[in-house]
Amino acid sequence: MTPTDGLRMALRALIANKLRTALTLLGMVIGVAAVITLMSVGAGVQASIQDEIRSVGTNLLFINPGANRNQFSGLRDRRSSVQTLTAQDAEAIQAADIPGITLVYPQRSINGALLSPDGAVQAQITGATEAYADTRGVNLAEGIFFTRDDVDRNARVIVLGPTLAEDLFPEQRAIGATVRLNNQHFTVIGVIESDGGESFMSRDNAAFIPLSALTTRIRPSKTSTGEDVVSQIVVQLTDEDEATIAAVKQGIETLLLSRHDSDEQDFSIGSQADAIETISEVMGVLTVFLGAVAGISLLVGGIGIMNIMLVSVTERTREIGIRKAIGAKRRDIMSQFMIEAVAVSLGGGVVGALTGTGLSWSLNKLGEAQKAASAASGAGGGPGGPGGPPPGVTSLTTAITAEPIILALTVSIVIGLVFGIYPAARASRLSPIEALRYE
Numbered sequence: 001m002t003p004t005d006g007l008r009m010a011l012r013a014l015i016a017n018k019l020r021t022a023l024t025l026l027g028m029v030i031g032v033a034a035v036i037t038l039m040s041v042g043a044g045v046q047a048s049i050q051d052e053i054r055s056v057g058t059n060l061l062f063i064n065p066g067a068n069r070n071q072f073s074g075l076r077d078r079r080s081s082v083q084t085l086t087a088q089d090a091e092a093i094q095a096a097d098i099p100g101i102t103l104v105y106p107q108r109s110i111n112g113a114l115l116s117p118d119g120a121v122q123a124q125i126t127g128a129t130e131a132y133a134d135t136r137g138v139n140l141a142e143g144i145f146f147t148r149d150d151v152d153r154n155a156r157v158i159v160l161g162p163t164l165a166e167d168l169f170p171e172q173r174a175i176g177a178t179v180r181l182n183n184q185h186f187t188v189i190g191v192i193e194s195d196g197g198e199s200f201m202s203r204d205n206a207a208f209i210p211l212s213a214l215t216t217r218i219r220p221s222k223t224s225t226g227e228d229v230v231s232q233i234v235v236q237l238t239d240e241d242e243a244t245i246a247a248v249k250q251g252i253e254t255l256l257l258s259r260h261d262s263d264e265q266d267f268s269i270g271s272q273a274d275a276i277e278t279i280s281e282v283m284g285v286l287t288v289f290l291g292a293v294a295g296i297s298l299l300v301g302g303i304g305i306m307n308i309m310l311v312s313v314t315e316r317t318r319e320i321g322i323r324k325a326i327g328a329k330r331r332d333i334m335s336q337f338m339i340e341a342v343a344v345s346l347g348g349g350v351v352g353a354l355t356g357t358g359l360s361w362s363l364n365k366l367g368e369a370q371k372a373a374s375a376a377s378g379a380g381g382g383p384g385g386p387g388g389p390p391p392g393v394t395s396l397t398t399a400i401t402a403e404p405i406i407l408a409l410t411v412s413i414v415i416g417l418v419f420g421i422y423p424a425a426r427a428s429r430l431s432p433i434e435a436l437r438y439e
Contacts, residue, residue: 028348036356127214341420349412
Protein backbone atom coordinates (compact mmCIF):
# COMPACT_ATOMS: atom_id res chain seq x y z
CA MET A 1 0.00 0.00 0.00
CA THR A 2 1.39 3.35 -1.02
CA PRO A 3 1.27 6.41 1.29
CA THR A 4 -1.24 7.99 -1.11
CA ASP A 5 -3.54 4.98 -0.83
CA GLY A 6 -3.19 5.05 2.97
CA LEU A 7 -4.03 8.77 3.13
CA ARG A 8 -7.03 8.29 0.85
CA MET A 9 -8.37 5.47 3.00
CA ALA A 10 -7.72 7.45 6.20
CA LEU A 11 -9.61 10.47 4.91
CA ARG A 12 -12.49 8.27 3.77
CA ALA A 13 -12.73 6.72 7.24
CA LEU A 14 -12.60 10.12 8.95
CA ILE A 15 -15.26 11.63 6.67
CA ALA A 16 -17.53 8.65 7.32
CA ASN A 17 -17.75 9.74 11.00
CA LYS A 18 -17.86 13.53 10.69
CA LEU A 19 -19.08 14.40 14.21
CA ARG A 20 -16.66 12.06 15.93
CA THR A 21 -13.77 13.35 13.83
CA ALA A 22 -14.75 16.98 14.53
CA LEU A 23 -14.84 16.39 18.30
CA THR A 24 -11.46 14.69 18.17
CA LEU A 25 -10.03 17.56 16.10
CA LEU A 26 -11.41 20.04 18.63
CA GLY A 27 -9.10 18.75 21.35
CA MET A 28 -6.03 19.36 19.19
CA VAL A 29 -7.34 22.72 17.98
CA ILE A 30 -7.76 23.99 21.55
CA GLY A 31 -4.37 22.67 22.60
CA VAL A 32 -2.40 24.15 19.71
CA ALA A 33 -4.30 27.47 19.85
CA ALA A 34 -3.61 27.74 23.59
CA VAL A 35 0.11 27.07 23.16
CA ILE A 36 0.52 29.65 20.40
CA THR A 37 -1.59 32.30 22.14
CA LEU A 38 0.08 32.00 25.56
CA MET A 39 3.59 31.90 24.11
CA SER A 40 2.76 34.94 21.97
CA VAL A 41 1.54 36.78 25.07
CA GLY A 42 4.74 35.87 26.92
CA ALA A 43 6.93 37.01 24.04
CA GLY A 44 4.91 40.22 23.71
CA VAL A 45 5.25 41.08 27.40
CA GLN A 46 9.00 40.44 27.20
CA ALA A 47 9.37 42.72 24.18
CA SER A 48 7.21 45.40 25.80
CA ILE A 49 9.30 45.48 28.98
CA GLN A 50 12.53 45.56 27.01
CA ASP A 51 11.20 48.50 24.98
CA GLU A 52 10.32 50.31 28.21
CA ILE A 53 13.87 49.85 29.47
CA ARG A 54 15.38 50.97 26.16
CA SER A 55 13.09 54.00 26.07
CA VAL A 56 15.15 55.72 28.78
CA GLY A 57 18.37 54.92 26.95
CA THR A 58 20.75 51.98 27.12
CA ASN A 59 23.71 54.21 27.88
CA LEU A 60 22.96 54.41 31.61
CA LEU A 61 24.76 52.90 34.58
CA PHE A 62 23.04 52.41 37.94
CA ILE A 63 25.08 52.39 41.13
CA ASN A 64 23.26 50.84 44.08
CA PRO A 65 24.28 50.41 47.73
CA GLY A 66 25.38 46.94 48.76
CA ALA A 67 27.37 44.32 46.88
CA ASN A 68 25.91 41.68 44.57
CA ARG A 69 22.63 43.46 44.08
CA ASN A 70 20.60 42.85 40.96
CA GLN A 71 19.68 46.43 40.05
CA PHE A 72 16.60 45.31 38.15
CA SER A 73 15.01 42.70 40.40
CA GLY A 74 16.07 44.29 43.66
CA LEU A 75 17.49 41.02 44.99
CA ARG A 76 20.46 41.62 47.24
CA ASP A 77 22.59 40.12 49.95
CA ARG A 78 22.40 41.20 53.58
CA ARG A 79 25.21 43.76 53.15
CA SER A 80 23.06 45.82 50.78
CA SER A 81 20.88 47.05 53.64
CA VAL A 82 23.85 49.19 54.71
CA GLN A 83 23.57 52.77 53.43
CA THR A 84 26.82 53.17 51.53
CA LEU A 85 26.09 55.69 48.78
CA THR A 86 25.91 59.43 49.27
CA ALA A 87 25.21 62.54 47.24
CA GLN A 88 28.85 63.44 47.71
CA ASP A 89 29.83 60.19 45.93
CA ALA A 90 27.90 61.40 42.90
CA GLU A 91 29.63 64.78 43.04
CA ALA A 92 33.02 63.04 43.25
CA ILE A 93 32.23 60.90 40.18
CA GLN A 94 31.22 63.98 38.21
CA ALA A 95 34.31 65.89 39.36
CA ALA A 96 36.68 63.00 38.58
CA ASP A 97 36.25 63.63 34.86
CA ILE A 98 36.22 59.92 34.01
CA PRO A 99 36.28 59.50 30.20
CA GLY A 100 32.94 58.36 28.83
CA ILE A 101 30.70 60.08 31.41
CA THR A 102 28.40 62.94 30.41
CA LEU A 103 25.98 63.35 33.34
CA VAL A 104 25.71 62.06 36.90
CA TYR A 105 22.87 62.46 39.35
CA PRO A 106 22.00 60.92 42.74
CA GLN A 107 18.43 60.13 43.72
CA ARG A 108 16.47 58.95 46.70
CA SER A 109 12.83 57.85 46.75
CA ILE A 110 10.35 57.74 49.62
CA ASN A 111 6.63 57.16 49.98
CA GLY A 112 4.75 60.18 51.21
CA ALA A 113 1.33 61.79 51.40
CA LEU A 114 0.66 64.82 49.21
CA LEU A 115 -2.15 67.06 50.39
CA SER A 116 -4.03 69.81 48.57
CA PRO A 117 -7.28 71.65 49.29
CA ASP A 118 -9.07 69.24 46.93
CA GLY A 119 -7.46 65.90 47.69
CA ALA A 120 -4.88 63.69 49.36
CA VAL A 121 -2.74 61.16 47.51
CA GLN A 122 -0.14 58.62 48.63
CA ALA A 123 2.69 58.71 46.11
CA GLN A 124 6.34 57.95 45.48
CA ILE A 125 8.42 61.08 45.98
CA THR A 126 11.78 61.11 44.22
CA GLY A 127 14.47 63.55 45.20
CA ALA A 128 17.00 64.18 42.44
CA THR A 129 19.08 66.90 40.84
CA GLU A 130 18.29 68.90 37.72
CA ALA A 131 20.19 66.32 35.61
CA TYR A 132 17.35 63.83 36.10
CA ALA A 133 15.23 65.51 33.41
CA ASP A 134 17.91 65.29 30.71
CA THR A 135 19.16 61.85 31.68
CA ARG A 136 15.74 60.17 31.88
CA GLY A 137 14.10 62.01 28.99
CA VAL A 138 11.44 63.86 31.00
CA ASN A 139 8.95 65.76 28.83
CA LEU A 140 6.77 68.38 30.49
CA ALA A 141 3.15 68.99 29.57
CA GLU A 142 3.36 72.40 31.22
CA GLY A 143 5.68 74.35 33.47
CA ILE A 144 9.38 73.59 34.03
CA PHE A 145 11.60 71.11 35.83
CA PHE A 146 13.58 72.37 38.82
CA THR A 147 16.98 73.94 38.13
CA ARG A 148 20.47 73.83 39.65
CA ASP A 149 19.60 76.96 41.60
CA ASP A 150 16.57 75.19 43.10
CA VAL A 151 18.81 72.31 44.18
CA ASP A 152 21.45 74.61 45.67
CA ARG A 153 18.98 76.54 47.81
CA ASN A 154 16.84 73.53 48.89
CA ALA A 155 13.84 75.08 47.13
CA ARG A 156 10.40 73.79 48.04
CA VAL A 157 9.27 73.16 44.49
CA ILE A 158 7.68 70.01 43.07
CA VAL A 159 7.00 68.46 39.66
CA LEU A 160 3.95 66.18 39.45
CA GLY A 161 2.98 63.28 37.25
CA PRO A 162 -0.25 63.93 35.29
CA THR A 163 -2.37 61.53 37.35
CA LEU A 164 -1.21 63.12 40.59
CA ALA A 165 -1.91 66.59 39.22
CA GLU A 166 -5.44 65.55 38.24
CA ASP A 167 -6.13 63.90 41.61
CA LEU A 168 -4.79 66.81 43.65
CA PHE A 169 -6.21 69.61 41.52
CA PRO A 170 -9.31 68.33 39.70
CA GLU A 171 -10.92 71.77 39.44
CA GLN A 172 -7.95 74.04 38.83
CA ARG A 173 -4.61 74.33 37.07
CA ALA A 174 -1.83 72.65 39.04
CA ILE A 175 0.97 75.07 38.06
CA GLY A 176 1.49 77.63 40.78
CA ALA A 177 -0.66 75.77 43.29
CA THR A 178 0.66 74.51 46.62
CA VAL A 179 0.79 70.97 48.01
CA ARG A 180 1.79 69.88 51.47
CA LEU A 181 4.37 67.16 52.12
CA ASN A 182 5.36 66.36 55.71
CA ASN A 183 3.94 69.70 56.86
CA GLN A 184 6.13 71.47 54.28
CA HIS A 185 4.45 73.49 51.54
CA PHE A 186 5.77 72.93 48.01
CA THR A 187 4.89 74.96 44.94
CA VAL A 188 4.01 73.02 41.78
CA ILE A 189 6.24 74.25 38.96
CA GLY A 190 5.71 71.50 36.37
CA VAL A 191 3.48 68.64 35.23
CA ILE A 192 5.02 65.75 33.28
CA GLU A 193 3.51 64.48 30.04
CA SER A 194 1.48 61.29 30.43
CA ASP A 195 3.01 58.02 29.27
CA GLY A 196 -0.27 56.12 29.65
CA GLY A 197 0.36 54.97 33.22
CA GLU A 198 0.55 51.34 32.05
CA SER A 199 4.20 50.38 32.34
CA PHE A 200 6.14 49.53 35.48
CA MET A 201 8.37 52.53 34.67
CA SER A 202 5.48 54.98 34.42
CA ARG A 203 5.90 58.40 36.02
CA ASP A 204 2.21 59.29 35.90
CA ASN A 205 1.82 58.73 39.65
CA ALA A 206 5.24 60.07 40.70
CA ALA A 207 6.41 63.39 42.09
CA PHE A 208 9.88 64.95 41.95
CA ILE A 209 11.55 67.46 44.26
CA PRO A 210 15.14 68.68 44.59
CA LEU A 211 17.26 66.09 46.39
CA SER A 212 18.53 68.74 48.78
CA ALA A 213 14.96 69.55 49.84
CA LEU A 214 14.31 65.87 50.50
CA THR A 215 17.48 65.34 52.54
CA THR A 216 17.17 68.54 54.60
CA ARG A 217 13.46 69.33 54.88
CA ILE A 218 11.55 66.07 54.45
CA ARG A 219 13.52 63.07 55.59
CA PRO A 220 17.15 63.71 56.56
CA SER A 221 19.45 60.69 56.45
CA LYS A 222 23.19 61.04 56.88
CA THR A 223 26.18 58.79 57.28
CA SER A 224 28.47 58.91 60.33
CA THR A 225 30.62 61.42 58.44
CA GLY A 226 27.68 63.74 57.79
CA GLU A 227 27.15 62.95 54.08
CA ASP A 228 23.63 62.71 52.62
CA VAL A 229 22.53 59.14 51.96
CA VAL A 230 21.01 58.34 48.54
CA SER A 231 19.37 55.19 47.22
CA GLN A 232 20.96 55.25 43.76
CA ILE A 233 23.42 57.10 41.55
CA VAL A 234 22.71 57.20 37.82
CA VAL A 235 25.50 57.78 35.30
CA GLN A 236 24.89 58.68 31.66
CA LEU A 237 27.57 57.59 29.21
CA THR A 238 28.66 59.04 25.91
CA ASP A 239 27.71 55.84 24.07
CA GLU A 240 26.56 52.23 24.53
CA ASP A 241 29.86 50.63 23.53
CA GLU A 242 30.88 47.71 25.77
CA ALA A 243 34.42 49.03 26.03
CA THR A 244 33.11 52.40 27.27
CA ILE A 245 30.85 50.73 29.81
CA ALA A 246 33.68 48.52 31.11
CA ALA A 247 36.13 51.44 31.36
CA VAL A 248 33.65 53.67 33.19
CA LYS A 249 32.70 50.85 35.58
CA GLN A 250 36.35 50.31 36.40
CA GLY A 251 36.93 54.04 36.95
CA ILE A 252 33.90 54.36 39.24
CA GLU A 253 34.82 51.25 41.23
CA THR A 254 38.34 52.54 41.83
CA LEU A 255 37.07 55.96 42.88
CA LEU A 256 34.35 54.71 45.24
CA LEU A 257 36.59 52.10 46.88
CA SER A 258 39.05 54.88 47.59
CA ARG A 259 36.34 57.20 48.95
CA HIS A 260 34.82 54.48 51.12
CA ASP A 261 38.29 53.45 52.32
CA SER A 262 37.46 49.80 51.78
CA ASP A 263 39.02 46.81 50.06
CA GLU A 264 35.64 45.14 49.77
CA GLN A 265 33.11 46.57 47.34
CA ASP A 266 30.05 47.86 49.22
CA PHE A 267 28.16 48.91 46.11
CA SER A 268 27.12 47.39 42.79
CA ILE A 269 27.07 48.79 39.28
CA GLY A 270 24.54 47.63 36.71
CA SER A 271 23.57 48.77 33.24
CA GLN A 272 20.44 48.79 31.11
CA ALA A 273 21.96 45.90 29.18
CA ASP A 274 22.10 43.91 32.44
CA ALA A 275 18.44 44.70 33.08
CA ILE A 276 17.44 43.63 29.57
CA GLU A 277 19.42 40.40 29.92
CA THR A 278 17.76 39.65 33.26
CA ILE A 279 14.31 40.33 31.85
CA SER A 280 15.03 38.13 28.83
CA GLU A 281 16.05 35.24 31.06
CA VAL A 282 13.07 35.58 33.40
CA MET A 283 10.49 36.08 30.66
CA GLY A 284 12.04 33.30 28.57
CA VAL A 285 11.47 30.86 31.42
CA LEU A 286 7.96 32.24 31.99
CA THR A 287 7.09 31.91 28.30
CA VAL A 288 8.23 28.28 28.25
CA PHE A 289 6.20 27.67 31.42
CA LEU A 290 3.09 29.16 29.82
CA GLY A 291 3.63 26.99 26.76
CA ALA A 292 4.07 23.90 28.94
CA VAL A 293 0.85 24.62 30.83
CA ALA A 294 -1.02 25.02 27.55
CA GLY A 295 0.69 21.85 26.30
CA ILE A 296 -1.32 19.83 28.84
CA SER A 297 -4.35 20.36 26.64
CA LEU A 298 -2.36 18.86 23.76
CA LEU A 299 -1.80 15.77 25.90
CA VAL A 300 -5.53 15.57 26.54
CA GLY A 301 -6.10 15.87 22.80
CA GLY A 302 -3.67 13.02 22.22
CA ILE A 303 -5.57 10.81 24.65
CA GLY A 304 -8.72 11.65 22.71
CA ILE A 305 -7.02 10.54 19.48
CA MET A 306 -5.99 7.22 21.05
CA ASN A 307 -9.51 6.67 22.34
CA ILE A 308 -11.15 7.36 18.99
CA MET A 309 -8.63 5.17 17.16
CA LEU A 310 -9.30 2.25 19.50
CA VAL A 311 -13.02 2.66 18.81
CA SER A 312 -12.27 2.77 15.09
CA VAL A 313 -10.24 -0.44 15.30
CA THR A 314 -13.09 -2.18 17.10
CA GLU A 315 -15.69 -0.99 14.58
CA ARG A 316 -13.59 -2.05 11.61
CA THR A 317 -12.46 -5.44 12.87
CA ARG A 318 -14.19 -7.33 10.04
CA GLU A 319 -12.70 -4.91 7.49
CA ILE A 320 -9.24 -5.64 8.91
CA GLY A 321 -9.93 -9.37 8.69
CA ILE A 322 -11.01 -9.13 5.05
CA ARG A 323 -7.94 -7.07 4.14
CA LYS A 324 -5.64 -9.56 5.80
CA ALA A 325 -7.43 -12.48 4.14
CA ILE A 326 -6.75 -11.05 0.69
CA GLY A 327 -3.06 -10.47 1.39
CA ALA A 328 -2.61 -7.24 3.40
CA LYS A 329 0.47 -7.38 5.61
CA ARG A 330 0.76 -6.18 9.22
CA ARG A 331 2.69 -3.10 8.16
CA ASP A 332 -0.12 -2.18 5.72
CA ILE A 333 -2.73 -2.31 8.47
CA MET A 334 -0.48 -0.45 10.90
CA SER A 335 0.36 2.22 8.31
CA GLN A 336 -3.31 2.75 7.57
CA PHE A 337 -4.21 3.51 11.17
CA MET A 338 -1.04 5.50 11.84
CA ILE A 339 -1.77 7.73 8.84
CA GLU A 340 -5.32 8.17 10.12
CA ALA A 341 -4.09 9.22 13.60
CA VAL A 342 -1.52 11.65 12.19
CA ALA A 343 -4.11 13.10 9.79
CA VAL A 344 -6.41 13.85 12.72
CA SER A 345 -3.65 15.42 14.86
CA LEU A 346 -2.09 17.39 12.00
CA GLY A 347 -5.48 18.65 10.81
CA GLY A 348 -6.27 19.80 14.34
CA GLY A 349 -2.81 21.35 14.57
CA VAL A 350 -3.24 23.39 11.39
CA VAL A 351 -6.67 24.67 12.42
CA GLY A 352 -5.33 25.36 15.93
CA ALA A 353 -2.35 27.27 14.53
CA LEU A 354 -4.66 29.47 12.48
CA THR A 355 -6.94 29.97 15.49
CA GLY A 356 -4.04 30.77 17.85
CA THR A 357 -2.51 33.22 15.38
CA GLY A 358 -5.89 34.90 14.95
CA LEU A 359 -6.38 35.18 18.72
CA SER A 360 -2.89 36.61 19.20
CA TRP A 361 -3.48 39.14 16.43
CA SER A 362 -6.85 40.12 17.92
CA LEU A 363 -5.34 40.58 21.42
CA ASN A 364 -2.59 42.74 19.94
CA LYS A 365 -5.11 44.95 18.13
CA LEU A 366 -7.20 45.20 21.30
CA GLY A 367 -4.09 46.23 23.23
CA GLU A 368 -3.26 48.90 20.66
CA ALA A 369 -6.81 50.24 20.88
CA GLN A 370 -6.62 50.36 24.68
CA LYS A 371 -3.26 52.12 24.54
CA ALA A 372 -4.65 54.72 22.12
CA ALA A 373 -7.70 55.23 24.34
CA SER A 374 -5.45 55.55 27.41
CA ALA A 375 -3.29 58.15 25.68
CA ALA A 376 -6.39 60.10 24.64
CA SER A 377 -7.81 60.00 28.16
CA GLY A 378 -4.42 61.00 29.57
CA ALA A 379 -4.61 64.20 27.58
CA GLY A 380 -7.90 64.94 29.25
CA GLY A 381 -7.15 63.98 32.80
CA GLY A 382 -5.39 60.65 33.05
CA PRO A 383 -6.54 57.04 33.05
CA GLY A 384 -10.15 56.60 33.95
CA GLY A 385 -11.10 59.96 32.44
CA PRO A 386 -13.93 60.49 29.95
CA GLY A 387 -13.59 58.28 26.93
CA GLY A 388 -10.65 56.34 28.39
CA PRO A 389 -10.34 52.84 29.82
CA PRO A 390 -11.29 52.29 33.44
CA PRO A 391 -8.60 52.35 36.12
CA GLY A 392 -6.55 49.18 36.21
CA VAL A 393 -7.04 48.32 32.54
CA THR A 394 -3.76 47.90 30.74
CA SER A 395 -2.97 47.06 27.16
CA LEU A 396 -1.79 43.60 26.23
CA THR A 397 0.88 43.19 23.59
CA THR A 398 1.53 39.91 21.81
CA ALA A 399 4.41 38.94 19.56
CA ILE A 400 3.53 36.41 16.86
CA THR A 401 6.63 34.50 15.81
CA ALA A 402 7.22 31.35 13.79
CA GLU A 403 8.80 29.38 16.65
CA PRO A 404 5.65 28.59 18.70
CA ILE A 405 3.70 27.79 15.53
CA ILE A 406 6.35 25.35 14.30
CA LEU A 407 6.67 23.89 17.80
CA ALA A 408 2.93 23.38 18.19
CA LEU A 409 2.57 21.74 14.76
CA THR A 410 5.55 19.47 15.41
CA VAL A 411 4.16 18.43 18.78
CA SER A 412 0.76 17.73 17.25
CA ILE A 413 2.37 15.39 14.69
CA VAL A 414 4.38 13.65 17.40
CA ILE A 415 1.23 13.24 19.50
CA GLY A 416 -0.54 11.66 16.52
CA LEU A 417 2.35 9.22 16.09
CA VAL A 418 2.72 8.40 19.79
CA PHE A 419 -0.98 8.00 20.56
CA GLY A 420 -1.69 6.24 17.30
CA ILE A 421 0.94 3.51 17.72
CA TYR A 422 -1.00 1.36 20.19
CA PRO A 423 -4.31 1.29 18.27
CA ALA A 424 -2.43 0.69 14.99
CA ALA A 425 -0.35 -2.11 16.51
CA ARG A 426 -3.45 -3.67 18.00
CA ALA A 427 -5.18 -3.60 14.64
CA SER A 428 -2.17 -5.13 12.86
CA ARG A 429 -1.96 -8.01 15.34
CA LEU A 430 -5.56 -9.16 14.82
CA SER A 431 -5.87 -12.69 13.52
CA PRO A 432 -7.69 -12.83 10.14
CA ILE A 433 -9.90 -15.72 11.28
CA GLU A 434 -10.88 -14.10 14.56
CA ALA A 435 -11.44 -10.76 12.84
CA LEU A 436 -13.77 -12.32 10.25
CA ARG A 437 -15.75 -14.01 13.02
CA TYR A 438 -16.15 -10.75 14.95
CA GLU A 439 -19.75 -9.45 15.20
